[in-house]
Amino acid sequence: MPVATVKTSAPGPAAARAVMLLAALLALSGPACRDAGGGIAATVNGYKITFAEFEAYYASRHRDREQPENPEQAQMLRLNLLRELIDRHIMLQKAESLGLMAVDDEVERQLEGYRSPFDGNEEFLASLAERGMTPADLRLETRRNLTIRKLFNKEISSRVTVTEEELRADYEQNAAAFTFPEQQVHLAQILVTEVEEAPVPNLLNDDAADRKAAREKIEMLHERLQNGENFAILAQNYSEDPDSTPNGGDMGYLAQSSLEKAHINLRRAVAALQPGEISDIVETDGQYRILRLLSIETAGRREFSDPAVQQQLRDRVANRKRQLLRAAFFDVERSGASIRNYLAERIADEYGLRD
Numbered sequence: 001m002p003v004a005t006v007k008t009s010a011p012g013p014a015a016a017r018a019v020m021l022l023a024a025l026l027a028l029s030g031p032a033c034r035d036a037g038g039g040i041a042a043t044v045n046g047y048k049i050t051f052a053e054f055e056a057y058y059a060s061r062h063r064d065r066e067q068p069e070n071p072e073q074a075q076m077l078r079l080n081l082l083r084e085l086i087d088r089h090i091m092l093q094k095a096e097s098l099g100l101m102a103v104d105d106e107v108e109r110q111l112e113g114y115r116s117p118f119d120g121n122e123e124f125l126a127s128l129a130e131r132g133m134t135p136a137d138l139r140l141e142t143r144r145n146l147t148i149r150k151l152f153n154k155e156i157s158s159r160v161t162v163t164e165e166e167l168r169a170d171y172e173q174n175a176a177a178f179t180f181p182e183q184q185v186h187l188a189q190i191l192v193t194e195v196e197e198a199p200v201p202n203l204l205n206d207d208a209a210d211r212k213a214a215r216e217k218i219e220m221l222h223e224r225l226q227n228g229e230n231f232a233i234l235a236q237n238y239s240e241d242p243d244s245t246p247n248g249g250d251m252g253y254l255a256q257s258s259l260e261k262a263h264i265n266l267r268r269a270v271a272a273l274q275p276g277e278i279s280d281i282v283e284t285d286g287q288y289r290i291l292r293l294l295s296i297e298t299a300g301r302r303e304f305s306d307p308a309v310q311q312q313l314r315d316r317v318a319n320r321k322r323q324l325l326r327a328a329f330f331d332v333e334r335s336g337a338s339i340r341n342y343l344a345e346r347i348a349d350e351y352g353l354r355d
Helices: 013-028 051-062 071-097 104-115 121-130 135-155 164-173 211-226 231-238 264-271 307-335 342-350
Strands: 040-044 047-050 184-193 250-255 282-284 287-297 339-341
Touching: 040 051, 040 071, 040 342, 047 051, 047 071, 051 071, 071 135, 071 307, 071 339, 071 342, 104 121, 104 135, 121 135, 164 307, 184 211, 184 231, 211 231, 211 287, 250 307, 264 282, 264 287, 339 342
Parallel strands: none
Antiparallel strands: 040 047, 040 339, 184 250, 184 287, 282 287
């Protein structure tokens, strides 16, 4: 029976959230190319990105979002997304050259995580069909995403080290941050907004652009946290707060007096938490948050020898290094790649830039 003809009842809440998880997967990658005859959007070291592949990627990234207000914005969005797709193929080619392609066992474990919330295989296949995907599409994109993750772990995360001298220097440069005249609350957050961010601050360039997309995204993230995923990693990958996202969502220490000026929904959420706990979804004026209470600190100075201080410093310095190394890694690989962007050339020609 073809996938598109599978009929099943509406998925339950857990399965619905799994569909959102699949959407988040596609936001990084995009469905496989099925039509090589629709023209070439770009080439990357000889690999041809067809317009069919690009349009599928565009649809996966911009599904259910408001369309650009004018043709210029629409073209700018297309150029940005094509650059993302070009970068993705550069990373895949690099991973292949290093022998880092994901193996079948790794792919199957990830796929099982996507299948498990559904009530049987038919419901799972129907959910894929609704998003224009086949099981083969999903398997291919899962392999690609795992491959890129392995590349980042080897080329970026494994190279980040933090010395005692760096910790102490950061502590001295931020001494005021470790001296509290009153009780402090140490919070981390994952923030999702209903407006587009420019630039998107998270590692996966994942941005909700309207209320519906924002709500679905925050629910997907809350479900993943409930299933035991790491708060800091999810914040780095998905949060839309430019200040805290690079630090794994860590907002630092907030004085009790300043917290009392915050939105009532935020105050209630924090008051209900014990250190280490994660809040329910908190909505405030078009913004959605998940909060994590890291600690409550009494007034006074926190010493460098405090293990919690050292861990905070280590996370902050390591996150800064990962962000820097990731940016440099992308730039180096781009500079060494043979790239031709036919879409950009077409736009340039329309305005006579290459006459």
